[in-house]
């Protein structure tokens with residue numbers, strides 16, 4: 733049953749879908765009319781909600797990736813699902829893990845990290861910018877994940893406070909300046925991951941990781957194509973995301 737404060741998805745078609753918080757008196761204005769969100773309280777997921785023009789949305793309990801990519805505000809570059817997926821896999825984190833992350837930015841990656849380490853793990857999430865800490869706080873509250881994150885307004889190149897950490901995950905401009913702090917912070921077998929948009933940053937980071945004694949150092953680029961599926965005419969879509977960045981993975985021996 734839908735409760736006050738629930739975050740739900742109103743779905744019409746793949747282009748018209750909205751992540752909204754159910755509050756009495758709040759409305760959503762769309763190109764298909766206005767809906768009263770309070771009407772949903774006490775109804776079941778899967779019900780229909782009519783706009784004042786009589787057009788119906790189906791009400792769906794959203795997946796986390798829908799809450800993040802449709803519902804989060806973004807003021808920074810954010811990581812794409814194809815990169816997030818690989819980073820989560822390689823980080824090897826699970827419920828109970830303790831993870832250090834920087835920078836938080838809009839909190840997209842933070843949300844996925846938090847969803848894995850809950851209920852008893854923690855993401856220690858660093859960002860130098862108070863604006864982005866505030867933005868990420870709002871976004872993580874929307875996904876009900878703020879309780880698993882400790883947000884820190886701090887320059888991670890100046891040091892990492894936590895010890896015995898399972899993974900250090902970076903999406904900030906100078907990961908090579910964090911390698912020594914990461915080495916000191918990680919437990920034996922812990923994973924270092926950095927996402928960088930240029931090969932210059934990739935090379936610099938890998939060379940420093942080797943110098944610091946990390947093992948299993950790999951650099952990868954994930955390329956993904958999506959498909960337009962139509963009977964007898966199925967083929968890759970014309971438009972692709974040509975470039976996002978590179979992922980560097982290493983392990984503390």
Ligand SMILES: C[S@@+](CC[C@H](N)C(=O)[O-])C[C@H]1O[C@@H](n2cnc3c(N)ncnc32)[C@H](O)[C@@H]1O
Nearest residue numbers: 810811835837838839840841859860887888903
């Ligand atoms: C591209 S954004 C991260 C986006 C984030 N991964 C997401 O998916 O929403 C990069 C962030 O790194 C932060 N940053 C840059 N240098 C930093 C540093 N030395 N320590 C901590 N954060 C830093 C910036 O303020 C910015 O918010």
